[in-house]
Amino acid sequence: xxxxxxxYVRASRSLRxxxxxxxxxxxxxxxxxxxxxVLANDNVNIVVKPGTIHAIVGENGAGKxxxxxxxxxxxxADSGEILIDGQVRNISxxxxxxxxxxxxxxxxxxxxxxxxxxxxxxLGAEPGNAVALDLGKASAEIQKLxxxxxxxxxxNAVVEHLSVGQQQRVELLKALYRHxxxxxxxxxxxxxxxxxxxxxxxxxxxxxxQGKTVVIITHKLSEVLAISDxxxxxxxxxxxxxxxxxxxNAAELARLMVGREVLLRVEKPDADIGVTQLSVKHLSVxxxxxxxxxxxxxxxxxxxxILGIAGVEGNGQTELIEAxxxxxxxxxxxxxxxxxxxxxxxxxxxxxxxxxxAHIPEDRHRRGLLLDFSLTENSILGVHYRDAxxxxxxxxxxxxxxxxxxxxxxxxxxVRPANQDLPARALSGGNQQKLIIGREFDLQxxxxxxxxxxxxxxxxxxxxxxxxxxxxxxxxxxxxxxxAELEEVTALSDRLLIIHxxxxxxxxxxxxxxxxxxxxxxxxxxxx
Amino acid sequence: xxxxxxxxxPLIAVIAAFIVGGILILIIGDNPIEAYRLLLxxxxxxPDGIGYTLFYATPLIFxxxxxLVAFRCGxxxxxxxxxxxxxxxxxxxxxxxxANMTAWILLPLCFLAAILAGGVWGAIPGILKARFGxxxxxxxxxxxxxxxxxxxxxxxxxxxxPGPIMETTAIGGGAHIARLGRFVPxxxxxxPVNVAFLLALLCCLLVYLFLWRTKWGYELxxxxxxxxxxxxxxxxxxxxxIIAMTISGSLAGMVGINEVLGYRYRYxxxxxxxxxxxxxxxxxxxxxxxVGVVVAALLFAVLQRGGIHVDGFSEYVTKDIVQVLQGTIIxxxxxxxxFSGSFNRFGLLKRAKV
Numbered sequence: 001x002x003x004x005x006x007x008y009v010r011a012s013r014s015l016r017x018x019x020x021x022x023x024x025x026x027x028x029x030x031x032x033x034x035x036x037x038v039l040a041n042d043n044v045n046i047v048v049k050p051g052t053i054h055a056i057v058g059e060n061g062a063g064k065x066x067x068x069x070x071x072x073x074x075x076x077a078d079s080g081e082i083l084i085d086g087q088v089r090n091i092s093x094x095x096x097x098x099x100x101x102x103x104x105x106x107x108x109x110x111x112x113x114x115x116x117x118x119x120x121x122x123l124g125a126e127p128g129n130a131v132a133l134d135l136g137k138a139s140a141e142i143q144k145l146x147x148x149x150x151x152x153x154x155x156n157a158v159v160e161h162l163s164v165g166q167q168q169r170v171e172l173l174k175a176l177y178r179h180x181x182x183x184x185x186x187x188x189x190x191x192x193x194x195x196x197x198x199x200x201x202x203x204x205x206x207x208x209x210q211g212k213t214v215v216i217i218t219h220k221l222s223e224v225l226a227i228s229d230x231x232x233x234x235x236x237x238x239x240x241x242x243x244x245x246x247x248x249n250a251a252e253l254a255r256l257m258v259g260r261e262v263l264l265r266v267e268k269p270d271a272d273i274g275v276t277q278l279s280v281k282h283l284s285v286x287x288x289x290x291x292x293x294x295x296x297x298x299x300x301x302x303x304x305x306i307l308g309i310a311g312v313e314g315n316g317q318t319e320l321i322e323a324x325x326x327x328x329x330x331x332x333x334x335x336x337x338x339x340x341x342x343x344x345x346x347x348x349x350x351x352x353x354x355x356x357x358a359h360i361p362e363d364r365h366r367r368g369l370l371l372d373f374s375l376t377e378n379s380i381l382g383v384h385y386r387d388a389x390x391x392x393x394x395x396x397x398x399x400x401x402x403x404x405x406x407x408x409x410x411x412x413x414x415v416r417p418a419n420q421d422l423p424a425r426a427l428s429g430g431n432q433q434k435l436i437i438g439r440e441f442d443l444q445x446x447x448x449x450x451x452x453x454x455x456x457x458x459x460x461x462x463x464x465x466x467x468x469x470x471x472x473x474x475x476x477x478x479x480x481x482x483x484a485e486l487e488e489v490t491a492l493s494d495r496l497l498i499i500h501x502x503x504x505x506x507x508x509x510x511x512x513x514x515x516x517x518x519x520x521x522x523x524x525x526x527x528x
Numbered sequence: 529x530x531x532x533x534x535x536x537x538p539l540i541a542v543i544a545a546f547i548v549g550g551i552l553i554l555i556i557g558d559n560p561i562e563a564y565r566l567l568l569x570x571x572x573x574x575p576d577g578i579g580y581t582l583f584y585a586t587p588l589i590f591x592x593x594x595x596l597v598a599f600r601c602g603x604x605x606x607x608x609x610x611x612x613x614x615x616x617x618x619x620x621x622x623x624x625x626x627a628n629m630t631a632w633i634l635l636p637l638c639f640l641a642a643i644l645a646g647g648v649w650g651a652i653p654g655i656l657k658a659r660f661g662x663x664x665x666x667x668x669x670x671x672x673x674x675x676x677x678x679x680x681x682x683x684x685x686x687x688x689x690p691g692p693i694m695e696t697t698a699i700g701g702g703a704h705i706a707r708l709g710r711f712v713p714x715x716x717x718x719x720p721v722n723v724a725f726l727l728a729l730l731c732c733l734l735v736y737l738f739l740w741r742t743k744w745g746y747e748l749x750x751x752x753x754x755x756x757x758x759x760x761x762x763x764x765x766x767x768x769x770i771i772a773m774t775i776s777g778s779l780a781g782m783v784g785i786n787e788v789l790g791y792r793y794r795y796x797x798x799x800x801x802x803x804x805x806x807x808x809x810x811x812x813x814x815x816x817x818x819v820g821v822v823v824a825a826l827l828f829a830v831l832q833r834g835g836i837h838v839d840g841f842s843e844y845v846t847k848d849i850v851q852v853l854q855g856t857i858i859x860x861x862x863x864x865x866x867f868s869g870s871f872n873r874f875g876l877l878k879r880a881k882v
Binding site: 325327348349350351353359361366367368369370371372373377380381382384385389390395396397 | 737741742743744746747749750753754756757758759760761762763764
């Protein structure tokens with residue numbers, strides 16, 4: 001059922017040549033693309049029917065973005081054909097694609113933050129004559145489009161004042177304004193909160209109703225099942241299946257993506273909860289501008305348990321974890337933090353690491369890694385000064401010891417490619433995350449602060465990371481877990497707190513509580 | 529491969545600059561090949577050409593290293609010029625004030641004066657940045673003016689050598705450092721290249737070891753590449769900023785050793801031929817690596833030395849062509865982003881992104 005017989009597809013098509021046939025919106029035929037020594041796309045065939053939402057799934061590096069970038073003229077295929085509306089087209093630049101009604105929204109938005117929405121949208125296709133810019137007409141048209149798809153975007157708002165979700169809608173408008181009939185969206189939900197994802201899906205459905213075709217590149221299976229009509233699964237540069245969404249399920253898709261059975265559920269024994277490891281009392285964080293980001297938070301984490309904190313992003317989670325890691329200036333902090341009964345509130349980041357607090361940060365590019373440094377150099381961040389890693393009067397780095405340790409981390413956490421000298425930048429998100437986790441686990445922490453451990457990480461690695469976290473818990477470490485993925489945080493946690501606007505607003509048993517109940521608390525509605 | 533790539537762009541920049549310069553020389557009315565032959569021939573002749581080239585390279589190595597260290601910490605030190613003036617004056621002051629001391633004491637004192645004075649002058653903008661967040665570019669530029677003016681003031685009103693020239697009285701004989709001519713057969717001692725050149729090479733080695741082999745260097749570079757991640761790793765950003773600016777200032781300050789202890793044996797007002805600013809170009813061309821800095825400094829010194837000869841012996845071309853070449857080199861190096869962009873389109877340089 002899953003293997004599509006392409007010979008059959010094409011044969012049936014050729015039989016019908018000459019007749020008015022139902023045209024495909026987009027068709028990639030035998031696309032092959034090689035980067036240096038990597039075969040990114042290997043004879044890829046994808047058919048996207050008009051008026052559908054088509055998901056392309058695969059792990060990082062499976063070639064899904066490459067295939068779509070070829071369709072958008074970003075890359076040129078080494079061989080193969082692109083058909084739009086059933087006709088072979090020569091698409092060598094994005095400009096060609098746009099002219100044919102293809103639009104693409106990239107994972108990282110391409111917006112000028114200081115300009116207004118309308119200015120951003122017309123950029124590159126400015127209305128008016130050679131001298132004057134006629135934004136009025138454009139504004140009206142944007143307003144019309146915005147109303148048609150219920151995007152609720154004000155054309156005169158300045159982009160930097162918009163939320164991430166709104167900025168994404170500006171990107172959609174940009175494509176719609178250029179009369180895109182086919183929208184290619186690269187990992188569109190990666191930056192959105194659960195609520196925003198829902199809104200976003202509603203927009204996609206409206207677009208489908210209006211006759212637009214949507215291709216969505218993702219690796220989140222729940223989203224594929226929720227939104228798409230058809231799914232193409234890619235692995236190692238090849239298409240390994242094209243199926244109707246209603247005829248498949250998550251387990252099957254995961255198996256296709258990874259090439260083996262994948263445990264989507266977290267298997268964990270009951271927690272053996274010990275004494276209090278971390279106690280937080282009346283912790284508040286007030287930013288320099290006077291806004292209170294964390295408001296009088298108190299809780300405890302015990303040895304051998306995972307305490308989850310669920311909440312819509314931006315409700316004080318970042319501040320909480322950074323306050324516990326010693327990364328918030330003392331002037332912005334009030335309250336008390338104790339580890340094993342010892343007051344650590346005034347300790348800086350290094351001192352906290354010394355007493356056994358490890359930290360897997362939410363933003364691995366900004367916080368967790370030195371992207372231009374090698375894996376080896378990244379593997380010692382935070383412990384680079386320790387006696388075991390320095391020699392000669394405690395000043396020079398001990399290359400041998402450092403490399404040995406890096407080797408252990410890379411092997412123990414299956415970081416690929418296992419080349420110590422590569423810059424961290426060259427790794428995929430999942431492997432970068434494994435490197436960080438390996439580094440932090442190596443501290444043998446008493447308390448692990450972990451935020452968004454699987455964001456942007458592919459399924460195979462997610463399973464691995466979850467198992468590692470549970471294993472650390474079972475070794476008696478106290479784990480504080482923050483995640484925007486509700487499924488993840490409920491599956492992993494032994495206890496679950498809900499945070500809203502900097503306050504703890506709920507304390508639930510994740511085995512008992514329903515997603516609806518937790519979701520309601522996350523939005524700030526009270527339990528009663 | 530990475531090493532070759534590092535080498536490729538500076539090389540292209542230099543060649544391209546020479547081509548552009550050649551066209552210019554042609555337009556002016558001279559034979560470019562002849563002009564370049566004059567330029568390189570005089571700069572690489574023995575002993576005068578090579579001697580002077582090494583002498584000119586010495587301050588550029590120091591200032592190039594100074595800019596490099598700051599840059600590796602994510603800072604732009606535009607203030608090497610001020611730092612080297614202050615340091616040179618401080619060196620001379622020590623040399624004058626304790627002129628009668630024996631060399632064993634006076635020489636280390638003079639070295640210390642250069643290193644400390646430069647370090648302090650560099651540390652000021654560092655502290656201002658760490659403490660108040662004021663930008664180091666603005667502060668170092670302003671401190672350049674302060675430094676130059678202060679040195680002139682003290683020269684004019686307190687330590688001036690009688691006569692028409694704006695210079696101090698001479699430093700004690702104990703503070704002189706040897707010229708290389710004393711050790712190298714065939715190199716006359718009148719050529720001012722001195723022990724400071726060897727010191728500059730030593731500094732390259734030390735800077736390399738410090739940045740890439742010690743835990744302190746690791747902290748400094750981590751701060752430069754990603755301060756948020758460095759803070760996460762328990763590194764104090766403020767401390768690193770101050771350390772980097774202090775080291776940077778000290779390295780710039782060592783120009784004073786070359787100038788005062790090895791060349792003029794006194795402070796000569798306005799001695800610097802924009803060494804501090806050329807240091808930025810040297811660091812840029814040298815890819816912010818100590819070895820690259822030496823190579824770039826030597827190249828700039830060749831141009832400077834050769835330019836004098838071109839001036840005297842060619843018909844129309846003046847030594848300003850050197851400025852043109854330097855400027856063009858910088859332009860091409862700075863245009864690297866453009867180059868690499870167009871190279872990537874052919875998939876030649878960038879790692880494949882799937």
